[in-house]
Amino acid sequence: MHILSGLNLEEIQAVTDELHATPFRARQVHNWIYHKSVSSIDEMTDLSLKFREELKKIAIVSDVKIKVKQESVDGTLKYLIEYPDGECVETVLMRFDNRANLTACVSSQVGCAVNCSFCATGKRGFIRNLTYKEIIEQVLTIQRDTGLKVTNVVFMGQGEPLLNLDNVIKAMHILNDNFQIGARRITVSTSGIVPQIYKLADIDMQSTLAISLHAPNHEVRRKLMRIEDKYNMSELKKALKSYIEKTGRRITVEYLMIKDLNDTVDSAKELAVYLKDLKCNINLIPYNPTAENDYQRPSNNSIMKFKYLLEHSGKKVTVRLERGADIDAACGQLKGKV
Ligand code: SF4
Numbered sequence: 097m098h099i100l101s102g103l104n105l106e107e108i109q110a111v112t113d114e115l116h117a118t119p120f121r122a123r124q125v126h127n128w129i130y131h132k133s134v135s136s137i138d139e140m141t142d143l144s145l146k147f148r149e150e151l152k153k154i155a156i157v158s159d160v161k162i163k164v165k166q167e168s169v170d171g172t173l174k175y176l177i178e179y180p181d182g183e184c185v186e187t188v189l190m191r192f193d194n195r196a197n198l199t200a201c202v203s204s205q206v207g208c209a210v211n212c213s214f215c216a217t218g219k220r221g222f223i224r225n226l227t228y229k230e231i232i233e234q235v236l237t238i239q240r241d242t243g244l245k246v247t248n249v250v251f252m253g254q255g256e257p258l259l260n261l262d263n264v265i266k267a268m269h270i271l272n273d274n275f276q277i278g279a280r281r282i283t284v285s286t287s288g289i290v291p292q293i294y295k296l297a298d299i300d301m302q303s304t305l306a307i308s309l310h311a312p313n314h315e316v317r318r319k320l321m322r323i324e325d326k327y328n329m330s331e332l333k334k335a336l337k338s339y340i341e342k343t344g345r346r347i348t349v350e351y352l353m354i355k356d357l358n359d360t361v362d363s364a365k366e367l368a369v370y371l372k373d374l375k376c377n378i379n380l381i382p383y384n385p386t387a388e389n390d391y392q393r394p395s396n397n398s399i400m401k402f403k404y405l406l407e408h409s410g411k412k413v414t415v416r417l418e419r420g421a422d423i424d425a426a427c428g429q430l431k432g433k434v
Pocket of ligand 1: 208210212215218255256287
């Protein structure tokens, strides 16, 4: 049985060719999958009843299930999606009242091997990579369920996207070609897998690279992110510089702010020095406390002071709006557990 979601036009045509249909039929099916986001072949009403019956014998739209769906008071939706092998991942749709953007935050792996100390996903360890089709299914699931069109995609859900780079790149191409989501509306976030940052620069998709830095120096970063022992901040900086030079793109630096650990005036000054010659915007993310560790959210006063100091160093700084904290959909809270 063919699964139509995640196939490109040529692949859909290969399916409809089995029924000796014209290429036009393939284009219709493609449109129903990616732009009208149907859940079943029966809903493809501009295809003849006979053709739909034939197609149903060899194909289905999707083989994933929504296991749990939660809605936050701020409108954020979180889905726990189950694949046919029983593995689950979480996908989040973020909506902002004053913007037309609908941003899907997708997972790239089941579990994660990087094991950052603040992250609920890392606690599960690595289970497996998602295929590009499984990544695409997350976006389609959101579109099918809400009837809305996703406009932006961030690879910031479960998993380290750069440790599943081939599938992530294929998924990015499909988002670009089939969903018509511009590469600049796609963000890939990494904990800092240095060799893969060089690789990503080589294929230059014009997407945005977000680096989860979260620390002003090696010592603090080691406490938060074990990856620092493998690829330290100086190697990371070289890779980021080379990425920026090669792609001409500005990167985003993500900085999770944790009370008394990395939110001090000294930390802000040290961070400003580290980022001085990097073309980047900075995104400050006040920590969302979870039951799994003792980290605390900094006071609003420390956040504003920190922001001011970085802005003073000439950077554009935003404080990320918290989305979905009440349903554990915020940064570092995704688990993928049933
Ligand atoms: S923060 Fe990202 S890289 Fe770190 S453990 Fe969690 S999912 Fe993996």
